[in-house]
Amino acid sequence: MTNKIKKSIWVFGDYRNYFQNRVTLQLLARARELAPKIQAEVCAVVFGCSLDEYVGEYIAHGAQKVYVTDHPVLKDYNVETYSVLMEKLVKTHNPEILLTGATYFGREFAPRVAKRLHTGLTADCIGLEINKDGLLVQTAPSFGGNLLAEIVTPETRPQMATVRPGTFQEIPHDYNARGRVINIPLPDNLPKPGVRLISSQKLPQREQRLEDAKIVICGGRGMGSKTKFKKLFELAKIMEAEVGATRPAVYSRWAEHEALIGQAGKHISPKILFSFGISGAIQHTAAINDADLIIAVNKNPNAAMMKMADVAIAADANQICSSLIRELKKRIRE
Amino acid sequence: MLKLIVCIKQVPMVSELPWDSRTNTLKREIADGMINPGCKHALEAALQLKRQYGADITVITMGPPMAEEILREAAALGADRGILLTDKAMAGADTLITSYTLARAIEKECPGFDLVLCGSCTSDSETAQVGPQLMEELGIPGAAYVENIQLKNRTLIMKRESDDFLETLEMDLPGLVTITTRQYAPGYASLAGLQDAFDKADIRKLSAGDLNLDIKKIGIKASPTKILKVYSPSAEKENIMLKGSAKKIVDTLFEKFGDKISGAIGKDLKTHDHEENDDK
Numbered sequence: 001m002t003n004k005i006k007k008s009i010w011v012f013g014d015y016r017n018y019f020q021n022r023v024t025l026q027l028l029a030r031a032r033e034l035a036p037k038i039q040a041e042v043c044a045v046v047f048g049c050s051l052d053e054y055v056g057e058y059i060a061h062g063a064q065k066v067y068v069t070d071h072p073v074l075k076d077y078n079v080e081t082y083s084v085l086m087e088k089l090v091k092t093h094n095p096e097i098l099l100t101g102a103t104y105f106g107r108e109f110a111p112r113v114a115k116r117l118h119t120g121l122t123a124d125c126i127g128l129e130i131n132k133d134g135l136l137v138q139t140a141p142s143f144g145g146n147l148l149a150e151i152v153t154p155e156t157r158p159q160m161a162t163v164r165p166g167t168f169q170e171i172p173h174d175y176n177a178r179g180r181v182i183n184i185p186l187p188d189n190l191p192k193p194g195v196r197l198i199s200s201q202k203l204p205q206r207e208q209r210l211e212d213a214k215i216v217i218c219g220g221r222g223m224g225s226k227t228k229f230k231k232l233f234e235l236a237k238i239m240e241a242e243v244g245a246t247r248p249a250v251y252s253r254w255a256e257h258e259a260l261i262g263q264a265g266k267h268i269s270p271k272i273l274f275s276f277g278i279s280g281a282i283q284h285t286a287a288i289n290d291a292d293l294i295i296a297v298n299k300n301p302n303a304a305m306m307k308m309a310d311v312a313i314a315a316d317a318n319q320i321c322s323s324l325i326r327e328l329k330k331r332i333r334e
Numbered sequence: 335m336l337k338l339i340v341c342i343k344q345v346p347m348v349s350e351l352p353w354d355s356r357t358n359t360l361k362r363e364i365a366d367g368m369i370n371p372g373c374k375h376a377l378e379a380a381l382q383l384k385r386q387y388g389a390d391i392t393v394i395t396m397g398p399p400m401a402e403e404i405l406r407e408a409a410a411l412g413a414d415r416g417i418l419l420t421d422k423a424m425a426g427a428d429t430l431i432t433s434y435t436l437a438r439a440i441e442k443e444c445p446g447f448d449l450v451l452c453g454s455c456t457s458d459s460e461t462a463q464v465g466p467q468l469m470e471e472l473g474i475p476g477a478a479y480v481e482n483i484q485l486k487n488r489t490l491i492m493k494r495e496s497d498d499f500l501e502t503l504e505m506d507l508p509g510l511v512t513i514t515t516r517q518y519a520p521g522y523a524s525l526a527g528l529q530d531a532f533d534k535a536d537i538r539k540l541s542a543g544d545l546n547l548d549i550k551k552i553g554i555k556a557s558p559t560k561i562l563k564v565y566s567p568s569a570e571k572e573n574i575m576l577k578g579s580a581k582k583i584v585d586t587l588f589e590k591f592g593d594k595i596s597g598a599i600g601k602d603l604k605t606h607d608h609e610e611n612d613d614k
Contacts, residue, residue, distance in 0.1 A: 017497050079466075080475070104496040108478040111466035115430060120558035123429075123461035137562065142459050143346075150562040194475025194509065198502040203495070214598045239599050257516070263457060264372075264515035271598040272591075282457055283371060289567075293594060295587070301575065311591070313576045313583055323580035327588065331603040 007038050010095040010158070011063070012086070012110075013046030014103055015054045016077055023101030025170035027163055028062040030128055031099065032171065037130040040096055041065060045089060047082050049075040059179035062171055066179055067093075071186040076200060077105050080193040083112040089184065090117055095158045097136050099128075102162040110162045120153035121160040126167050126290075136161070144263065144286030146308075166269055166290070210259065215241035216270040216291070218261055220284075221248040222277020222298060222317050229254035231321045232276060238328045244268065246284050262287045277317035280305030297321075336389035336485075337447045338380045339440060341468070342373035342408060344401040345458045369404045372453030374411075374520035376513040379483060380451050381412045381521070387485060390414050392444055396424055396435060402537055409535035410523035417443055421541040426554025433467035435552050438545050440472065443538075449490065450510040454479050465512035476510030477503050481517050 009031040014024050024044070031042040044063035046054055051070045058066050069085055090098065090113070098113070100106040102124045114121035126148075127139030135152045136159040142149055153159040210216060217236045223229045229249060236243045245255035247262060261268055262284045269290030276297050278284065285308060288294065296309035297317045306312035313320055347368040352361040369377075380391050393408040395401050396419040405416030419439050427435060440447065450472070452465040462478070469476035480503075482493040492503045492511060523531070542549055550556060574590075576583045588595070588603065596603040 016499070021497070079477075083470075104479055107462050108466050111429065111461075111463035112470050114463075115433065115467040115470040118430070118558070120428065120430065121461075121463060122559060123459075123463055140461075142564075144457065144460075146566065147564055148567050149564045151559050152562055153558050154560060156558040195477055195503050195505045198491075198504055199500075200502075201500045203498045203500055215595075239595075241599075263455065263460070272595060286457070286460070293591065295591070306575075307573065310572060311574045311576060311587070313587075315577070315580060315583060319580040320583060323584045324587075327584050328603075331588070332599075332601055 007040035007096040008043050008065075008093065009035055009038075009040045009097040010043045010045055010090075010099065011058075012098070012100040012106065013044045013054055013058060013066075014101045014106055015046065015048070015051075016105060017103070018054065018057075021101070021103060021165055022170055023103065023106075023163065023165040024058065025061040026165065026168040027099045027101060028058060029171040030163075030168040031097075032062040034097075034128065034130050034136075038096060038134050043067060043095070045086065047074050047085055048077075049073075055181055056175075057173070059177050059181075060173040060175050062177070063179050065182060067182050067184055069184045069186055073186060073190070076197050078193050078195075078197070079105065079109050079112060080195065081190060082109055083116060084190060085184075085187075086113045087116040088187065090158060098158040098160045100160070100162045102164045106162050110160060114160050117156075117158070117160075119156040119158060119160055120151075121162070122151045122153075123162055125161045125163045128161065128163065135159070141286075141289065144282040144284075145289030146282065146285065164267075164290075210242045210244055210261070210266045210268055213242035213268070214271045215239050215274070216244050216261070216268050216272075217241050217274045217276070218244035218246070218278060218288075219249055219254070219276045219317070220246040220278030221252075222279070223249065223254065224277070224318065226252070226254045228318050231318065231325070235274075235321055235325050235328075238325060238332065241274075246278055246281075275305055275309065276321060278305045279303045280308065336383060336387055336449070337444065338383060338389050338391045339444055339447050339450045340373070340377045340380045340391060340393045340408070340413065341436060341450065341452045341464070342377065342393050342395050342404055343370045343453075343456050344368070344395065344397050344404045345370040345456055367400060367403065369407055370453055370456045370458070372455050372457070372513075372515060374453070375515045375518045376451040376453045376511075377408055377411060377413065378518040378520045379511075379513045380449075382518065383449075383483075383485065384412065392417060392447075394436065394439060394443075395419070396427075396432060396439075398425075399539075402539070405537050406531040406535050407523060407528070409537075410527040410531035411521060415536040416538070418537060418539045419545075420539055421543075421552075423542045423547075423549040423553050426557065427552060428557035428559045429461050429463035429467055430559075431552055431557045433464050433471045435545075435547065436464070436468055437471035438547060439540060442545055443540070448507045450474075450476075450508075452510070452512045454512040454514050462512070465510065469510045472510065474508050474510055475505040476512075477505070478512040479514050480511045481514050483511060483513075
């Protein structure tokens with residue numbers, strides 16, 4: 001009889017930033033790849049108000065079943081209410097795996113759900129596999145990505161992970177795809193949330209954000225002064241890049257807080273990262289591990305930043321910056 | 335008076351990891367411990383509440399005996415007392431079990447607390463999970479990634495930026511917040527303060543037995559997550575070193591990576607030989 005119950009992999013439908021953050025679709029794609037290895041079906045779970053559009057999108061991107069609770073009470077994301085709903089749903093249907101995007105909301109929500117279910121949770125994963133025992137192997141960075149850990153949850157269920165956006169590729173949409181939609185009514189006895197939302201204001205979308213930039217030019221203390229740091233903006237303009245900064249550079253007011261790259265600031269994943277005069281403290285390197293190509297310039301060839309770079313340039317950061325500007329001006333023709 | 339609790343953690347103080355490539359392990363024993371940077375911001379938020387309204391601050395940590403140092407440092411910064419949960423039976427706990435252990439200690443040692451403050455993330459394991467799980471375990475409301483808190487009578491007004499939304503939230507005390515590193519810049523302990531803290535700070539050490547904890551419910555064995563392996567990805571990187579004159583370096587850079595740079599910029603970067611001499 002137990003054989004008849006099909007396993008399932010669930011993906012939490014995090015749609016609040018749907019047009020910028022497609023992590024739910026990326027997770028559905030990965031879930032579809034993993035599902036055959038444990039004979040599972042892929043389900044999306046979505047809470048909120050007026051959800052038809054998202055339900056359709058999830059099916060078009062690989063969800064075979066969608067659990068939906070659609071109610072005006074759920075219009076705003078509320079971590080307490082959503083945790084209660086998810087706990088109830090999981091206890092009824094016993095998914096094998098539950099994945100959540102590592103958005104701010106996801107990283108607050110998933111730990112609370114895991115606690116309510118008394119199961120394991122791995123944070124901010126950058127890899128998911130199924131091993132020969134049928135367990136979800138979750139790769140998570142620690143020490144700023146300088147170490148990676150492979151983590152499993154052997155005993156308790158579901159196996160839970162939050163996954164960093166951009167880790168997996170979404171599959172192209174297929175509006176002919178069929179999926180079952182299961183409407184779950186809002187329970188009558190929902191507890192009143194202890195935290196009340198007073199106001200929520202969508203921040204204006206910046207034209208290009210550091211997080212999305214193809215090239216990031218990042219400067220640190222080794223640039224020497226605000227005037228010299230300004231050169232990086234000139235270089236960035238030529239390369240249509242964005243400028244990032246380390247904490248010492250931000251504290252010296254060479255760059256705005258918005259430019260801070262690090263554990264306390266922005267995480268970036270550019271195609272190319274130029275790193276000028278940065279020693280490579282873990283708080284900074286934590287946030288740059290997803291860069292495809294790292295070109296670091298530092299006078300000290302033994303700096304931590306130089307060791308993690310693909311190309312380490314042992315030289316004065318200002319000279320290399322100026323030289324790059326000259327060379328690019330020659331090469332880029334209108 | 336407000337009763338505040340700040341949860342802090344000792345993390346290795348390293349700018350470069352002492353990675354042993356022979357054994358593929360981290361040489362933790364040579365990495366000195368410091369207060370996790372994120373936790374210092376939570377402590378600063380508590381200290382500002384203390385300066386504004388008057389408060390009694392208890393800092394609490396779970397860790398090896400050496401973690402006592404960070405409690406003393408917190409005392410030097412202005413905390414009133416420290417509690418160290420230290421027991422071999424507690425070691426290796428994941429976030430689920432850490433939050434369980436911390437909650438039992440808070441309930442037993444700090445009844446009637448008003449607000450628990452945590453950092454939003456640690457620099458070692460980076461899960462950001464203990465705070466939210468502690469809210470559940472203590473059964474109190476709370477919010478993560480909070481940037482600013484203001485107290486109005488018994489109501490805490492919280493501001494945060496979350497997934498590109500600027501949010502204002504409020505909750506009645508008791509509650510829990512995890513504080514980001516955006517606004518509360520930590521201060522420095524004075525030498526005299528440090529000296530005092532090391533001589534006479536009120537630090538209590540508690541074991542699993544002191545808290546009447548069932549050892550089957552704590553530590554590595556009770557933790558549902560298991561670590562299969564840990565490895566260093568940087569060991570797998572090709573690391574090219576370029577030296578020489580700036581001109582030579584930049585030429586080499588375009589020679590080797592010109593296509594990649596060109597692709598990222600979306601513009602052709604062919605050389606124009608007749609102008610090569612301009613800067614020489």
